[in-house]
Every structure is written in structure tokens, then in C-alpha cells.
Amino acid sequence: xKHRLFLFDLDDTLLDFKASERLSFVRTMQGLGLKEDxxxxxxxxxxxxxxxxxxxxxxxxxxxxxxxERFRQTFQQNGLALDPEAASAxxxxxLSESVVLIDGARRLCETLAAIGEIGxxxxxxxxxxxxxxxxxxxxxxxSFVATSEACGHAKPDSRFFDYSTxxxxxxxxxxxxxxxxxxxxxxxxxxxFGIDSCWFNPGRLVNDSQARPSCEAASLYEVAPRxxxx
Numbered sequence: 001x002k003h004r005l006f007l008f009d010l011d012d013t014l015l016d017f018k019a020s021e022r023l024s025f026v027r028t029m030q031g032l033g034l035k036e037d038x039x040x041x042x043x044x045x046x047x048x049x050x051x052x053x054x055x056x057x058x059x060x061x062x063x064x065x066x067x068x069e070r071f072r073q074t075f076q077q078n079g080l081a082l083d084p085e086a087a088s089a090x091x092x093x094x095l096s097e098s099v100v101l102i103d104g105a106r107r108l109c110e111t112l113a114a115i116g117e118i119g120x121x122x123x124x125x126x127x128x129x130x131x132x133x134x135x136x137x138x139x140x141x142x143s144f145v146a147t148s149e150a151c152g153h154a155k156p157d158s159r160f161f162d163y164s165t166x167x168x169x170x171x172x173x174x175x176x177x178x179x180x181x182x183x184x185x186x187x188x189x190x191x192x193f194g195i196d197s198c199w200f201n202p203g204r205l206v207n208d209s210q211a212r213p214s215c216e217a218a219s220l221y222e223v224a225p226r227x228x229x230x
Contacts, residue, residue: 104220156189
């Protein structure tokens, strides 16, 4: 295998964010006293949250605004007299504890850590992502964690990749690969930065975007063999 620096997206690549997100949202709403129609409200929250994250990645909204605004808009749409700042605090606290590994994550990290260096690159909240990695048990394989919050720029901005790779013990573009589930952030970012990429695509989606992965894997068990073929 030619790669020695493995940059992993965290959510929905190594950790099952969808499962953690729903569990944390339910706990948050229950903590605020809401007992009914939480599933329906959660679907609205997801749409609002996704739109705000897209705006964040485009540099149109700050992370601090995003964390509260997604709840403010959700509550406003549903006529709920709940405190969005309290909701944000409860949600982030729960999210740091609600960690679900994607199948094969531990084995893959163990394999690649024996070959080179693993770094986590994520657009998530800095303190929460560090806590989630620690709770996941994957921290022993990870050399560094780079977050957009600490950097000031988000994937797919090349400045974020420059920031991330400067944290590595050794960096050479020809020996570096990013593994991630998002074409518009992970793979496009790798394309712009000039490094290899592996698209984690468990849903076997069709790539109709401008992003071009070096290889593709439908499960984490396939990642190391695919990388070995590059």
C-alpha cells in the first residue's frame, strides 16, 4: 500500500451519526418536557440542520449560530415555546455520549494504524468530536483530530486540508488519502487539494457530482483492499 497518512471523516464514516443524532434529539426533547410527535419534529429538524450545515460549509453562517439556530427554527415551525439555547446545550451533551460505531470501524483503524498514521478531519464541533472519539474507543489509533471549528475553514476548502495535514508527523500528497462518505465535502475537498480519496458509499449511490473518488467502498471492510489496489 502506497499510503502512509489516512485522513478519515468521522460522522457516517467511522461513527453512525444518524443513530446518534436521533437518540440525542429524542433525549433533548424529553429533557425539555416534550413527549408527543418527537419523530415528526425530528424529521423537520434534520432538514433545517442540513440546510444550515450547507450554509456553514459555504461560509455563510458561523458554527455558534448554527448550533442554536437549528433548534430555533424547528421550534418556530412547530409553535413550541421552548428555549433553543437550552436545547442546543442538552443536545450537544447527549451527542458526546451517544456513540455508535459503524461495522468494521475498529478493525479498519487497527489495520491502517499499523501501516501509517490516522488523522480525523471533521466539520463537527471541536469539543464534542474529541469526546465522541474518546467514547468510541478509537482514540488509541488516532494520531490527531482536525476540526473546522479549530481551523476556521470547513471541508471542502483546501485551507482546511492544509491545516489538517500540517498536524501529521509526515505528509506527502502522494502518500495521503481521505476516506469519507460525502462527495461534496470529503471527495471534492480531496480533489481540490490534490490527494487520493476513497468514497465510503454503503448505500451504493450513483455519483452524479463533479467529485471524483480514487476508489469506492460499500463497507469499511472493503476500504483497505481498495486502497491497496491504488
